[in-house]
Amino acid sequence: MIMQNYIQEALRTAAGGTPHTDKVPAFVLLELLLARVDTNTDIDAAKKSLFYGKAPTLNMESIRSSGPYQDTENASYAPVDFNVLHGVVGIDTEAAELVELLATAIQTGEPIDSGRVVDESGDLLWYLAILFDAVGINFEEVMEKNIQKLRVRYPEKFSEHLALNRNEAQETAHFH
Ligand SMILES: [Mg+2]
Structure with a gap:
């Protein structure tokens, strides 16, 4: 399938009409988006240390002692291909950068600059390419x-x- 056909097919199934803003007030969505942006700061720092050797800025001890999840102490990288890991984590961090653009627009009332969307979407596409190659698709x-x-x-x-x-x-x- 070529991209032009994909876009046509995708638009065929896009939701139309008016969103149900009475069900999700803007401040609720903004709170959720800002929480996601906060999490991304740490995930992005972890990615830069893991793949680019940057000095860790995360407080490992605090994460170890106060992490909210169970059964993480035996975590291992062993079952995961590092190219897959790099792709997935990168997709997540670049998507979160788009989330940040959206959160800023909702908060400031300034529309999102399309150049920034091109920039971050390109990064997202790059990580998709890395993931697809690693998985063989x-x-x-x-x-x-x-x-x-x-x-x-x-x-x-x-x-x-x-x-x-x-x-x-x-x-x-x-x-x-
Ligand atoms: Mg980016």
Whole structure:
């Protein structure tokens, strides 16, 4: 599948209409976005130390003693390909940079600069390329399978009912 066809197919299933802003006030979304930006500061620092050798700025002891999760003390890098890890963590940190642009716009009332979207989206694309290469897949295959999934979910077009009532097994059958 070529990119132009993917975009057409993706737009076919895009949600239209007015968002339900009465259900999620702007301050609630902003709080969640800002929390995500905070987390990203630490994840990005970890990425830069792990892959670029930067001196760690994280407080390891504080993370060790106050981490909220259970069963992390036996964590190991062993099962993970480092190119996969680099790709996934990079996708996350670059997505969070887009989140930061959005949070700033909501907070300041200034629209997002499209140049910044190009910049961060390019970074995101770069990490996707790293991940796809590490896993042995390609953009064409990913685009095709994504559209197949959406065709199962929305045979005609997007609807809120279909978005909320999915048959996950049927949708993902062609991935395996
Ligand atoms: Mg970036």
